[in-house]
Amino acid sequence: YTLAKNFHAKVFGYDIWSKAIQTASERYQLPNLKFETRNIFDVFKLDEKVDIFCIINSLFLLPEPEKLLNMVSRSLTHQGKALVIIPNIESVNFKEFQKI
Numbered sequence: 001y002t003l004a005k006n007f008h009a010k011v012f013g014y015d016i017w018s019k020a021i022q023t024a025s026e027r028y029q030l031p032n033l034k035f036e037t038r039n040i041f042d043v044f045k046l047d048e049k050v051d052i053f054c055i056i057n058s059l060f061l062l063p064e065p066e067k068l069l070n071m072v073s074r075s076l077t078h079q080g081k082a083l084v085i086i087p088n089i090e091s092v093n094f095k096e097f098q099k100i
Contacts, residue, residue, distance in 0.1 A: 001028040003052070014038040044071045051076070054083045 001024075004011040010032050015021050018037040025035045040055075040062060053072045059065050072082050 001033060004030045004033040014043055044075060049075060049077045051080050056085045057087045059084055
């Protein structure tokens with residue numbers, strides 16, 4: 001939402017959990033913002049080049065993170081950037097996830 005609002009970029013948000021997509025779609029609405037329920041690996045089947053690819057607090061949850069990062073790299077335009085945000089590994093939430 002912030003990218004779409006402040007940079008007027010076309011932004012797509014993907015999540016495998018349809019409830020998250022439904023909530024995001026209800027809360028954040030802009031003409032240049034679209035949310036879809038989609039597996040991250042299926043995003044690359046669209047075969048589109050992007051300027052910025054963000055993975056927010058989920059890389060550690062995904063299978064084959066190295067494969068995913070290679071796919072991200074190939075999807076970027078010449079000047080494209082990948083932003084990978086990782087959770088605070090000292091946080092209670094992250095420690096609880098590790099127990100699970």
